Amino acid sequence: MNDPYKVLNVSPSASDEEVKKAYRDLARKYHPDNYHxxxxxxxxxxxxxxxxxxxEQIQKQRRAGSGYGAPRQSYYGTTSNGYSSADPTMQQIRLAIARGDISQAERLLxxxxxxxxxxxxxxxxxxxxRGWLDEAKRYFETACRMDPENPEYRQALAAFNNRGYRPQGYQTVSTSCGNDVCSNWCLAALCCNLLGGGGYFCLPCMF
Structure with missing residues (x-):
């Protein structure tokens, strides 16, 4: 495989945040939704x-201590900021969601x-x-009840309630909204914290 740092156009000494930003920028540019x-x-x-x-290769290298970047933080930001832990399984799930591989994410979960x-x-x-909005809301509410101080979960629920949430990966789900703007941007938020959390969830899109 090509040098992963060259692929993302970052230096091996780049911080986790710089790597994350480079990934998000490229993911926005080349996401399949832009090339229908x-x-x-x-x-x-x-x-x-x-x-x-x-x-993914850079994340693996840094988790193993073989990368040249800054010391590895948690996957979507430091735990002191309330974001997710560095649990490898959860990281795999977040990557799967960010790639749009929802079936794999569900299997892992x-x-x-x-x-x-x-x-x-x-x-x-x-x-x-998957478009199961009632279930999605229930799970977001459960996450907030279990960890009420976590900003990632609170932002997700608030954005969902405002129909401004767009989970990792950019793809939209079908909704009852009738206009193009809504269908393209419905539920857009916090994407950053899923993948870089991420801390892919900055508004208006997770990346």
Whole structure:
């Protein structure tokens, strides 16, 4: 595989936040949603795959202590900020959601026995991406009840209640909203904290 740092156009000495920002910027640029009915769709898909693999490789290197970047923080920010822990399984689930691989994310979640606050939050994202809005809200509420001080969970629930939430990965779900602006941007928020949390959830989009 190509040098992951070159793929993301960052230095090996870049901080986790700088790597995260570079990933988000490229993911926005090459996301398949931007290339519907476009002759470059296949190339964009390959580029997106390369970007995802590069980001994941950097995360693996830094978790193992073999990367050149700053000491590894938690996956979507430091735990002191209330974001998710660095649990490897949860990181895999977040990456799967960010890639749009909802089936894989759901399989991983179903294999986890500890249904803690982060589990509920991520299951809420999976349900939302499937269009199961009632279930998504219930899981977001559960996450907030279990960890009421976590800003990631509180922001997600608040944005969801305002129909401004868009979980990791950019793809939209079908809603009852009738206009194009709503269908394209409905429920947009906090994407950053899922993948870089992330701390992919800054407004208006997680990346």
């Amino acid at each position: 009915d476009n002759p470059l769709a296949d190339l964009a898909q390959e580029k997106m795959k390369e970007i995802n693999e590069a980001y 179903n294999a986890v026995s500890d249904h803690n606050a982060e589990w509920s939050f991520l299951m809420g994202n999976v349900c939302y991406r």
